[in-house]
Amino acid sequence: MDVLSDVIAAMRIGRPHSARVEHHGPFGRRLPTTVPGAGFHVVLQGKCWLVPPHSAPIPLTAGDVAFLRHGTEVGIADHPSTPMPDTPLPAPASFPIRRNEQPAAIAGNAPGSVAVPTVMLCGAYLLDESRPHPLLQELPQILHLPASQGHRPELRSAIELLNSEVIEPREGADVIVRALLDMLLLYILRTWHDKQASHHKTTGWAAALRDPATASALQAIHADPARQWTVEELAAHAGLSRPALARRFTALLGQPPSSYLTWWRMTIAARLLRESEAPLATVANNVGYTSEFAFANAFKRAHGTAPGRYRRQL
Structure with missing residues (x-):
């Protein structure tokens, strides 16, 4: 089981969306922080600035990628001094595939001349x-991947393919765009993890997924979360003794294997309650509980509410 893909699948609560936006002349907008998920901005042409409220503005040029975690307040403008009014995004169901803003004449230039537009590819993931x-929590609020530092070829290819489908949608574009958005998200995360590896980070998820023993234990948990795993069994998968795996797993991820197993089971249970009408006993069995009562207690400890009420509140 691919841990990274499994994490994204478990957290998704809706379809991702994308738009190609052209800005002509001075522009500025402050993005809302109420969208439940994360987003990205890729500069295809021109340049602009990301303007966080409490840190230095970040210049973006053609080829740069900016990934924003949920709740990240930021403005996008042609210059940090440009006013940036709050601009609500359309509802997810009507999120535009393409939006072009009207060109604005350049002051002092010949009549009819227009500014070179800033063209951006934007997307949102509902998580x-x-x-x-x-x-995902260990990512910075703003993950900036400058084109000048070089990107994986597959990341560039995903951007080009997504841009092509957004510009000229054809039959099957709806499914293709969703798949490409998932690809782009995973390539962004891969690039971040590789960057962390190049900095020789010794803790965190990037380090854990590079560590053969810890990665092996994580893969075992994700492949069969309903199994009654013991730390001894996970250690056998990892080729370590029980104490050695427990120490390494906890040092890298901040919690022992048994705690992560329970946390992941409750995450899967929440997804099953959201996405299916399966009886609670079936949900409990799918995440390793033979007793519905024991499952309900574990779920309430994790989510603060009983599983039946959790489902009714959705």
């Missing part, structure tokens, strides 16, 4: 932020 996975 369950009530119980965010620590793999």
